[in-house]
Amino acid sequence: MQYYVSRTHISVDASGRLSGYETVLTKPDTYDTAKEGHRRLSALGIDNIHLCAHPARSRRWGKLDREQTKRTKTRAMTVADVAKDLAELEREAQKDAE
Secondary structure, rough: EHHHHHHHHEEEOOOOOOEEEEEOOOOOHHHHHHHHHHHHHOOOOOOEEEEEEOOOOOOHHHHHHHHHHHOOOOOOHHHHHHHHHHHHHHHHHHHHHO
């Protein structure tokens, strides 16, 4: 059986509702390797980390990894975005020149 390290993120919104999600920090590997990774991440001061089992044919790690990628994916800049940024820089330069 393989193991991986994951982190749980928990937050409370303005209405007092709990929300949370889990991110994977390492790829599935042997127990000793995963345990060492857990120890190192704990030593760095990362909280809410867990050592998770990854049985054969388990799809949990892949599902978590795909969700994590969706959360962190950035969209490509368009010409319109660049034009907005240039216009803003020009306005700031004119204010500084005055």
